[in-house]
Amino acid sequence: MASPTTLDAGTTPVAPSGGKTFFGHPRGLATLFMTETWERFSFYGMRALLVLYMTASTAHGGLGMKVALATAIYSVYNAMVYLLALPGGWIADRFLGARKTVAVGGAIIMIGHFLLAVPFEGSFFVGLVFIAVGSGLLKANISTMVGHLYDGPNDPRRDGGFTIFYMGINLGAFAAPLVIGTVGQSVDWHLGFALAGIGMALGLGQYLLGSRHLSAQSSVVASPISDAEKGALLRKAGLWLGLAVVFYGIVVLSGHFTINWAVWPLSIAGIAIPVVVFARIKRDKDLSPTDHSKIRGYIWFFVVAAVFWMIYDQSGSTLSVFADQNTKLSILGASFPSSWFQSLNPLYIMALAPVFAWLWVWLARRAKNPSTTMKFAIGLLLIGASFLVMMLAMAAASGGHKVTPLWLALVYLVQTVGELALSPVGLSVTTKLAPAKYASQMMGIWFLAVTAGDCVAAIIQLGLGNATGSTWYFASQGVAAIIAGIALVMYRKNVIKLMGDVH
CATH class of the missing domain: 1.20.5 (Single alpha-helices involved in coiled-coils or other helix-helix interfaces)
Incomplete structure (x- = not known):
């Protein structure tokens, strides 16, 4: 999900003024832009190699895992990154402030990547824990710090600043598989992981050097413990x-420990935690009947988003395995590593995001802009359709045939269009439906949909075992997503009624 990770909570700090600017924006934006670019470079580069390394045979330097276990580990790891964003924000608010928390998070991420570079299986899993923890600390706070650079939510430069920051995310995500993926697959897996660590080190170094340009608000501990x-x-x-x-x-x-003793509990916890969070909100007697109605409406969007991310986040797992094992890795006679497919999504986003921003405005002027509910349904229908395309691609690859890379190019295109229909709208509707009491927490709750979706994917992958990545595997999830999308369309009037004055 190469998109902004959180939103500013609406404070109105005094931004740094005077001196040089960055494309007309506060100089601190350059610091945060480059930090996020390098962090995304390290994250997506490592992610492009992760499942390929785990499934590669030991003779080829990998861990020799079965596809089902490797993809489940990947799904749980991705889920934990988003789950840990909640305590990451809390640590900044209660202990360190956003500026120090991001610095600590970046350092932990860097250490994690270098641990992956050590050719020892135990170090590999410890490294994943470090990267997940560090990402949770960084993701929860760096976008908030962008908001701190401006004179409140009405600063006319604010939207443009987040747009520039958004481009940094996707530039890093685009370049990472081309560089780190190539080194990891063509030279040495661990050298690729080390290169990800160097990328994070560069990002952390320039963050520390440029931190003087950041807003003083970013150092404030909002609610000291x-x-x-x-x-x-x-x-x-x-x-x-x-x-x-x-x-x-x-x-x-007792000699019974296997990696499943970690994967299964984390998968179950990733599904249970959102349930507990919503149950706690529903029991809150301080909320008005209107607030409770909006929360019931929001649960629909949350569940739909979880189904969406369950499929979407398999781009680096089951789709990565398909690219490596079932796809011709050449175009017009030029060969390329399978990890390069991971650059398609950020490339599509950079090309299509401005188009979608224009499209929604153009439709609104003609009173034809789809409702939030319909945009979510469109996203769900498209993500389901992408796995039906994967079903056809897998069928075409039966018997050991290598299929054209255009299959995956089409799949990633359909998924990206679905993401642009759902993800930005999800961020917006979360802020609109949030009760005042939970205004800051709701953005973290929104990202729990990613956690829940990835954990469901992990359970499916562990449960199906060798059937993971089969024609039936893609078909069943694609059909399930489409049925859910149709159900949302059919019940959209009920959802809209629950939303009250939010449209």
């Missing part, structure tokens, strides 16, 4: 950590 709260938190954290250590210690000492 009290000593009493800190003590209670440490006791609870220590209790849960102790229980986990004892439990897994018993499993390890």
Whole structure:
């Protein structure tokens, strides 16, 4: 999901003024732009190699995992990145402030990539944990810091600033598979992971050097934690950590531990946590009947988004395996690594995002702009259609045939159009339907849809085993998404009624 990760909470800080600008914007935007570009470069470069490395045979330097397990690990890892954005934002608000939290997150990510570069399986999994934790700290705060650069939400430069920042995300995501993917697949897996670490080191270095250009608001701890709260938190954290250590210690000492003992609990937790969060909000007696109605409407969008991300985020797992094993890796006689397919999505986004921004305005002027509900349905129908295309591609590849790369180019195009119909609208409707009491938290809750969707994908992959990536695998998920999209269209009037004055 090469898109902005969070939104500013609506504060009105005083932005730095005077001196040089960055395309007419505060100089600090250049610092955050380059930080995010390099962070995305490291993240998407590593992600392009992840499943390929895990499924490669040990003779070829890989881990020799089965496809189902490798894709499930990938799905859970991706889910944890978005789940950890919630505590990442909380740590900035209560302990460190956004500026220090981003610096700490960047350092942890860098260490994680270098751990992946060590040719030892244990180091590999520790590295994934580091990258997930660091990404949660960074993702939750860096976009908020962009908002801090401007004089409140009505600053006329604000939207343009986020657009420039958005381009940094996609530039990094586009370049990463072309560079890191090539090195990892053609030279050495671990050298590719090390290159991702170097990219994050460059991003962190220029962030630290350019941090003087950032807003003073980014250093503020919005709601400092009290000593009493800190003590209670440490006791609870220590209790849960102790229980986990004892439990897994018993499993390890008994000789029963496998990676499934980590993947299954995390997958279940990634689905259970959003359920618990919504149940807690629904029980909140401080909310008005209108707020409760809007939350019920929002749950529809959340579930639809979870189904969408369940399929969409397989671009780096099942689709990556298909690219490597079933696709001709040459065009007009020129060969290329299979990881290059991961550059298609950010390329399509950079090309099509301005078109969609213009399209919605053009339709609105003619009173034909689809409702939020219809845009979500369109996104869901398209993501389902993309897996039906994958069903046909897999059928064409039966018997060991290598299919044209145009199949995957079409799949990624359909998915990107679906993303542009759903993802930006999801960010918008989240802010509109959020009760005032949960205004800041709702954006984190929106990203829990990614966590839930990826965890469902992991459970499906573990459950199906060798059937993962089969023709039936793609067909069943594609049909399920299309049925869900049709159901949303059929019940859209009920959803719109729950939304109240939000359209």
